[in-house]
Amino acid sequence: GQQLNQSPQSMFIQEGEDVSMNCTSSSIFNTWLWYKQDPGEGPVLLIALYKAGELTSNGRLTAQFGITRKDSFLNISASIPSDVGIYFCAGQPLGAGGTSYGKLTFGQGTILTVHP
Amino acid sequence: DTGVSQDPRHKITKRGQNVTFRCDPISEHNRLYWYRQTLGQGPEFLTYFQNEAQLEKSRLLSDRFSAERPKGSFSTLEIQRTEQGDSAMYLCASSQTNQPQHFGDGTRLSIL
Numbered sequence: 001g002q003q004l005n006q007s008p009q010s011m012f013i014q015e016g017e018d019v020s021m022n023c024t025s026s027s028i029f030n031t032w033l034w035y036k037q038d039p040g041e042g043p044v045l046l047i048a049l050y051k052a053g054e055l056t057s058n059g060r061l062t063a064q065f066g067i068t069r070k071d072s073f074l075n076i077s078a079s080i081p082s083d084v085g086i087y088f089c090a091g092q093p094l095g096a097g098g099t100s101y102g103k104l105t106f107g108q109g110t111i112l113t114v115h116p
Numbered sequence: 117d118t119g120v121s122q123d124p125r126h127k128i129t130k131r132g133q134n135v136t137f138r139c140d141p142i143s144e145h146n147r148l149y150w151y152r153q154t155l156g157q158g159p160e161f162l163t164y165f166q167n168e169a170q171l172e173k174s175r176l177l178s179d180r181f182s183a184e185r186p187k188g189s190f191s192t193l194e195i196q197r198t199e200q201g202d203s204a205m206y207l208c209a210s211s212q213t214n215q216p217q218h219f220g221d222g223t224r225l226s227i228l
Contacts, residue, residue, distance in 0.1 A: 104159070
């Protein structure tokens with residue numbers, strides 16, 4: 001099925017470093033979401049973005065909704081060991097009547113490893 | 117715990133058997149979604165409900181798959197005549213309209 005192009009596929013960083021990852025699509029999305037998934041668990045919502053150009057923070061995490069509505073970026077500052085996991089972007093198009101269309105399209109994920 | 121609940125967490129079955137999974141959404145959420153995730157991939161959309169109405173089904177949802185949400189609360193996903201390729205994590209999510217989806221911890225299906 002269709003998936004977003006997420007990069008990088010994996011990252012190995014030292015504790016304390018900053019991390020950046022991004023997601024691009026050939027389609028316009030009305031909503032961009034970032035999730036983190038730990039082994040054996042479901043994705044956990046980190047940040048939701050609803051407006052082109054929007055920049056939103058959640059603690060050490062900052063995400064941006066691209067102006068073209070076809071991309072999004074996630075930054076993690078001052079990484080710590082518990083940041084280890086798989087990060088997914090997901091896009092949701094606008095449905096009829098202005099409501100959010102149900103289906104989420106996910107990227108392939110970025111595997112983050114943090115060395116103490 | 118008021119999150120999305122899925123049961124069972126793991127299911128091992130022989131090829132050709134039928135399996136059924138259950139999802140209990142967050143109580144005030146009117147939308148419920150099913151996704152499938154294979155190793156190294158992001159979740160892929162299968163179907164979703166608004167209240168008891170099934171509004172969309174992916175082409176991934178073959179005629180061996182059926183999902184129900186009879187009273188607009190919990191949902192079941194049944195796979196008939198399971199095949200090796202059905203081995204995956206089946207994730208359920210719920211939301212209110214125009215709100216982000218929250219996921220359960222999934223049911224991992226292994227076909228022997």
